Amino acid sequence: NAGVTQTPKFQVLKTGQSMTLQCAQDMNHEYMSWYRQDPGMGLRLIHYSVGAGITDQGEVPNGYNVSRSTTEDFPLRLLSAAPSQTSVYFCASTKDRGLGYTFGSGTRLTVV
Amino acid sequence: GESVGLHLPTLSVQEGDNSIINCAYSNSASDYFIWYKQESGKGPQFIIDIRSNMDKRQGQRVTVLLNKTVKHLSLQIAATQPGDSAVYFCAERLNTGNQFYFGTGTSLTVIP
Numbered sequence: 001n002a003g004v005t006q007t008p009k010f011q012v013l014k015t016g017q018s019m020t021l022q023c024a025q026d027m028n029h030e031y032m033s034w035y036r037q038d039p040g041m042g043l044r045l046i047h048y049s050v051g052a053g054i055t056d057q058g059e060v061p062n063g064y065n066v067s068r069s070t071t072e073d074f075p076l077r078l079l080s081a082a083p084s085q086t087s088v089y090f091c092a093s094t095k096d097r098g099l100g101y102t103f104g105s106g107t108r109l110t111v112v
Numbered sequence: 113g114e115s116v117g118l119h120l121p122t123l124s125v126q127e128g129d130n131s132i133i134n135c136a137y138s139n140s141a142s143d144y145f146i147w148y149k150q151e152s153g154k155g156p157q158f159i160i161d162i163r164s165n166m167d168k169r170q171g172q173r174v175t176v177l178l179n180k181t182v183k184h185l186s187l188q189i190a191a192t193q194p195g196d197s198a199v200y201f202c203a204e205r206l207n208t209g210n211q212f213y214f215g216t217g218t219s220l221t222v223i224p
Contacts, residue, residue: 004155031210033212035214040216041216042201042214042215042216042217043156043201043203043214044214045211045212045213048210048211050210058211059211059213090155090156092155092156097210098144099161100146100148100158100161101146101158101212102158103148103155103156103157104155105153105154105155106153106154106155
């Protein structure tokens with residue numbers, strides 16, 4: 001198993017550009033989440049999904065969209081990038097609500 | 113959002129000593145807690161978890177203690193090794209949902 005795979009690892013965007021951060025897991029996990037990590041602020045939940053076709057907002061959803069058309073994939077879309085979205089983004093998944101999450105290795109995004 | 117805080121942002125210990133990392137949480141409705149370890153440039157890695165119906169749980173060289181009365185969580189690492197140097201996060205989950213709230217992290221440095 002590859003676990004949780006995130007691409008790209010690094011990305012630089014200009015303000016106003018859009019892009020999609022990819023996340024895929026091969027563990028047949030139902031639950032998937034996107035977090036952003038900023039210095040001194042820990043990880044904050046952006047969006048999450050409890051299964052294919054079901055998504056919901058987390059703490060900081062503004063400026064981001066998600067979809068979950070398959071169990072394996074959970075892409076995160078930045079609609080119009082802003083410097084405030086400069087961060088490290090982590091995707092995570094778990095098989096069951098009662099278990100901890102497995103995290104990907106992250107995407108470091110810089111918006112200039 | 114929920115407040116999950118750590119008492120000390122940095123901790124330095126001598127190799128072989130025991131380490132204790134503390135975490136305060138604010139919501140008495142939280143029913144599940146996880147400690148994660150994050151090494152530089154990597155995603156968080158699950159260490160140990162504990163549910164609210166327990167006050168102690170042990171793993172290999174790690175012990176988590178939960179004090180619901182004062183809403184406090186601690187991670188004890190026995191015989192700390194250089195490979196334990198990392199940032200440690202606690203995360204809590206409310207019993208009403210699937211969102212985890214993370215603390216800001218404690219940076220542990222092991223001195224050889």
